[in-house]
Amino acid sequence: MYPFFEANKSGDQNFFSSKILENFSFPPHLHPYVEIAYVIEGSIEVTINDTQRCLKAGEVSICFPNDIHTFNSDGFSNIILFIFSPDLTRSFFGIRMDKTLENPFMSKNIVDDGISPLLYMLHDEYKSVNNKYVIKGLLYTILGKLDSHFTFKKSSTFYNSTMQNLLKYIEIHYHEKISLDSIAKDLGFSKFYLSRIFSNKIGYQFNDYINRLRINKAQKLLSETDLPVTVIALECGFESQRNFNRIFKELTALTPTKFRTGI
Secondary structure, three states: OOOHHHHHHOOOOOOEEEEEEEOOOEEEEOOOOEEEEEEEEEEEEEEEOOEEEEEEOOOEEEEOOOOOEEEEOOOOEEEEEEEEOHHHHHHHHOOOOOEEEOOOEEOHHHHOOOOHHHHHHHHHHHHOOOOHHHHHHHHHHHHHHHHOOOOEEEHHHOOOHHHHHHHHHHHHHOOOOOOHHHHHHHHOOOHHHHHHHHHHHHOOOHHHHHHHHHHHHHHHHHHHOOOOHHHHHHHOOOOOHHHHHHHHHHHHOOOHHHHHHOO
8 A cells, every 4th residue: 555645644854654565556646755666576667757667676766756656557566665755865855855857767787786785674674673863874875876877857847837736736635525627616727628637647537536546545544443434435535335335346356344354
């Protein structure tokens, strides 16, 4: 389960998360943190701003704060996903906060040059002792080794501000009764213009995109709380448990109850 909502809501300057995710997909989104994905096995298609690549085992993607990014696994993939506040490595990101990467993907030969063992060490440290000084030290070392391969550009040249505002709005209001009409009214755009953004830029129909965010949140609540399924359905924006169950199974191949008992 992707820690998308933790990254958007925490506001923690020391936020750090590391998860191993299998066959991971997530629609276009953004958050104020840094994200590094390392492919352990298989392959995964990653899009960051306007750049897309199919990452294979041993390769890495690096997403800077507020970059719009997407993950899509058509086949098998197994990745480690790190998400962390840029404040953890303030000396590195302090002068780069208005930047993004021209090429946010690192090939296997670059990662094999002493970086991949550090990524495994970072994940193991988080899952075991979780010493913040060790984590900071490993992050600085990883970024330092990658820095010579980075080419920076102004972030404003790489993403569409309208799309940013749209995604941020949805991340705040996804659990409410929203529609293209209501979003268009609140953001001051036409419904048809926003519809074209979803079709041409985001790559999902509006309802499909909203449902994917809601189901991700539902997975978090199912795994971390004892709330009844009916309450979770309502909290995630579904008007009925029947509709919730149907969409949950469509997107995960499991019922909410089976997902919870299988964790």
